[in-house]
Amino acid sequence: SEAADVLTRPRPLAFAGSGKSWGISDGEFSARWAGAAVDKPSLFYIPLPLQSVEVLRDGRPTTFSRDGNIVTVVAGTGDYALIAR
Numbered sequence: 001s002e003a004a005d006v007l008t009r010p011r012p013l014a015f016a017g018s019g020k021s022w023g024i025s026d027g028e029f030s031a032r033w034a035g036a037a038v039d040k041p042s043l044f045y046i047p048l049p050l051q052s053v054e055v056l057r058d059g060r061p062t063t064f065s066r067d068g069n070i071v072t073v074v075a076g077t078g079d080y081a082l083i084a085r
Helices: 002-007
Strands: 011-014 017-025 028-035 042-045 053-057 065-067 070-073 078-084
Touching: 011 017, 028 042, 042 078, 053 070, 070 078
Parallel strands: none
Antiparallel strands: 011 042, 017 028, 028 078, 042 070, 053 078, 065 070
């Protein structure tokens, strides 16, 4: 159904900082945010088949974890970008 399609789209669940932009284009999900030193991580719902995930902090690769469809990025200051293909 249309509602199921919306609920299964990749999306941010929480930003550790301020979200700048996010969306889907040509089958690729991307999100950008200004990070903050807070006690909760950034969380994203990235369902399969988007298997390739890359997270950048100030233009450099940074670590993240993935548990099923949930991608977690530890909080910190800087400019973040997440790309899922």
